[in-house]
Each structure stands twice: as C-alpha cells, then as structure tokens.
Amino acid sequence: MQADKTHSREQRRIPKHERLSECSEESTGWILVIPALLLLLLVYAYPILSSFWSSLFAENLGTQLQPVFSGLANYQRMMGDGRFWQAMWNTTIFTVVSVLLELVLGMIIALILHRCPTGSASSAPGGHRRPFPGRNLVRTIAILPWALPTALIGLAWAWIFNDQFGVVNDILLRLGIIEQGINWLGMPNTAMMAAIAADVWKATPFISILLLAGLQSIPTDLYEAHSLDGATPWQNFTLITLPLLMPQILIALLFRFAQAFGIFDLIKVMTGGGPGGATEMVSLYIYATVMRYLDFGYGAALIVVTFLLLVFAVAIAFWGLSKSRAQIN
Known part of the structure; x- marks a missing residue:
C-alpha cells in the first residue's frame, strides 16, 4: 500500500526540466509585457496624477497669476455646480x-448581412443558404460612415436639420406633415435628438461589423441541431446567438460607451452645447472651463471626477464580460 502511494506521488511529480521550462516561459512573458505596461502608465497615469495635483490648487489666470493651494475646495465647489451636473445628465442621456x-x-x-440568401435553402449546395453576391460590397459601404471625420459628419447633419433649407424640413413639408419649418437645433429636446441621430448614423456600422464577426464564429451545427428539436428562429436567436455573442456585445458597449461619454467634436460643430446648455456635455464644459474661463484648477478637478466615473463604468463592464464568458464556458 505504501509502495502504491509512493508510486502515485512520483507520477504526479513534475520533472525538473518541465518546471524550468514553465518558469522560463512565464519570465519571457513578463519581460515582453513590462515595457507595454510602463508605456501605458506613462501615457495614462501621469496626466491623471498631474491633473489631480493641479486640482488641489486655485489656479485661475483670469483673476490671479500664481496658483494657491486650496486642498479639496475645487471638489466642494463641484458639488454645488448646477451647470456641471446638468452637463453630466446631458452626457448620460446622450450616451x-x-x-x-x-x-x-x-x-x-x-x-x-450574415443571413441574406439568394433563392431557397434547397437550391444551395448541402441545403444551406447562400449569401447574395454583393454582400462584401454592402459591408464596405456600411463601414464608410465610421471612417468619415466626425467634424464633417457634424457639419452635414447640422445642414440636414437646418430650419430654413434642411433636408428633414423639406421632406416633411412636401409630405404635408408640418406647415412650417422646425428649428430642430434651436429647441432643447429636438437638438438632443438631432445630436443622437448623427452619432447613431456614424457609430452603428462599427457595431454591426463587430457583431458580424462574432456571428461568423458561431458554428452552424448548433443551429441545425437545435432546429431538429423543433426550435423556432426566435429561440435560436435567444438561446444560441445572443449568449454566444455576448462577449462581442459587451466589448462593443464598452468601447462605444467610453466614446459617447467623451463626445466633443460632433456636439461642438452641430450645436455648440446649445440651446441654453441643453446639449452641453461634460467634455464641452471642461473645455469652456479651461480654455474660455482659464480656470485650470477647477478644470483639473472636473477631469479627475469624470475619469473616475469612466473607470467605474468600465470596471462594471469588464465584470459583466468575465461573468458572461464564465457562463458560456
């Protein structure tokens, strides 16, 4: 009995050369990763730490030439800043x-794009549906809005929603839906709606291409086996497509949330934050605080708080991503 235990321990014992090989691979991995980590710390950590240090000072070139240490006064000021919280609300709604x-x-x-067929399923080899011949061209055209400069998109959509010669008013007038042109960018609710429409038009192609890549990675055998059990297309989508596509969905949400939360150029070109601050985002408020009012200390505090909110949201997204992967596995 004792001999059997000794023999089993010897079988479980990892040879020395294999342990050295594993340690060597791990060390090589860290050697390759450390330079990238240091670069990320230099690019991201230093500006944030510098902003936090600046936020501890009252530094306004409009009223004083030398910064004065003020502790957490800028953060206390932020708590009662109605314009900041309105900008935060606008940013949240927009995002x-x-x-x-x-x-x-x-x-x-x-x-x-993934399932468009030509003809019936039986006409294709093996009974599978064939994609239409122009699918690759459609994919290329679909990604074009994402490739265009955001400032140009803002100008184009500002013209589309122009109250005098815009395309939207022209179509609605011709259809008899409205009797006179609507000042889309001059009213709070419609201005936010117009900004959202422009952002959706630009970013939707990116989401579609990312999800299309995920759809193509799902084995068709899963759908065939599920269909043999009498599953409907909706059941295939909810029980197979959606769960297996969840990692791509969360990545897309994470990427787009960070981009939409920090939107600047589109709003700056289309509405400038108006009317009456109805479309003023946090990024525009920070820009005005630093560049127009020259209040660097308070602007730095705004940057730090906005960064912490983004980190919190990203952490939740990563937690959801890891949880979904664990469920899929």
Whole structure:
C-alpha cells in the first residue's frame, strides 16, 4: 500500500526540466509585457496624477497669476455646480440612448448581412443558404460612415436639420406633415435628438461589423441541431446567438460607451452645447472651463471626477464580460 502511494506521488511529480521550462516561459512573458505596461502608465497615469495635483490648487489666470493651494475646495465647489451636473445628465442621456440605438440597429444589420440568401435553402449546395453576391460590397459601404471625420459628419447633419433649407424640413413639408419649418437645433429636446441621430448614423456600422464577426464564429451545427428539436428562429436567436455573442456585445458597449461619454467634436460643430446648455456635455464644459474661463484648477478637478466615473463604468463592464464568458464556458 505504501509502495502504491509512493508510486502515485512520483507520477504526479513534475520533472525538473518541465518546471524550468514553465518558469522560463512565464519570465519571457513578463519581460515582453513590462515595457507595454510602463508605456501605458506613462501615457495614462501621469496626466491623471498631474491633473489631480493641479486640482488641489486655485489656479485661475483670469483673476490671479500664481496658483494657491486650496486642498479639496475645487471638489466642494463641484458639488454645488448646477451647470456641471446638468452637463453630466446631458452626457448620460446622450450616451445611454445613442449606444442602445446603435446596438439594436447594429444587431439588425449584422443579422441581415450574415443571413441574406439568394433563392431557397434547397437550391444551395448541402441545403444551406447562400449569401447574395454583393454582400462584401454592402459591408464596405456600411463601414464608410465610421471612417468619415466626425467634424464633417457634424457639419452635414447640422445642414440636414437646418430650419430654413434642411433636408428633414423639406421632406416633411412636401409630405404635408408640418406647415412650417422646425428649428430642430434651436429647441432643447429636438437638438438632443438631432445630436443622437448623427452619432447613431456614424457609430452603428462599427457595431454591426463587430457583431458580424462574432456571428461568423458561431458554428452552424448548433443551429441545425437545435432546429431538429423543433426550435423556432426566435429561440435560436435567444438561446444560441445572443449568449454566444455576448462577449462581442459587451466589448462593443464598452468601447462605444467610453466614446459617447467623451463626445466633443460632433456636439461642438452641430450645436455648440446649445440651446441654453441643453446639449452641453461634460467634455464641452471642461473645455469652456479651461480654455474660455482659464480656470485650470477647477478644470483639473472636473477631469479627475469624470475619469473616475469612466473607470467605474468600465470596471462594471469588464465584470459583466468575465461573468458572461464564465457562463458560456
């Protein structure tokens, strides 16, 4: 009995050369990763730490030439700054609505590009549906809005929603839906709606291409086996497509959330934050605080708080991503 235990321990014992090989591979991995980590710390950590240090000073070139240490006074000021919280609310509404619309439309486009057939299923080899011949061309055209400069898109959509010669008013007038042109960018609710429409038009192709790549990685055997059990297309989508596509969905949401939350150029070109601050985002408020009012200390505090909120949101997204992967595995 003792001999059997000794023999089993010897079988479980890892040879010395294999242990050295594993240690060598791990060390090589760290050697390759450390330079990238140091670069990330230099690029990201230093500006944030520098902003935090600046936020501890009252530094306004409009009223004083030398910075004065003020501790957490800038953060206390922020708590009572109604304009900042209004900008935060505007940013949240813009981000949530635009990203959700982009996800829904991107999913629809991805499913269409992935499953568009020509003819019946029986006409294709093996009984499978064949994609239409121009699918690659459609994919290329679909990504064009994402490749265009955001400033140009803002100018184009500002013209589309122009109250005098815009395309939207012209179409609605011709259809008899309205009797006179609507000042889309001059009213709070419609200005936010116009900005969201422009952002959705630009970012939806990116979401669709990302989800399309995920759809193509799902084995077709899963759908065939599920269909043999009498599953409907909706059941295939909810029980197979959606769970297996969840990592790509979370990555798309994470990427687009960070981009939409920091939106600047599109709003700056289309509305400038107006009317009456109805479309002023946090990024525009920080820009005005630093560049127009020259209040560097308070602007640095705004940057730090915005960064911490983004980190919190990203951490939640990564937690959701890891949880979904664990469920899939």
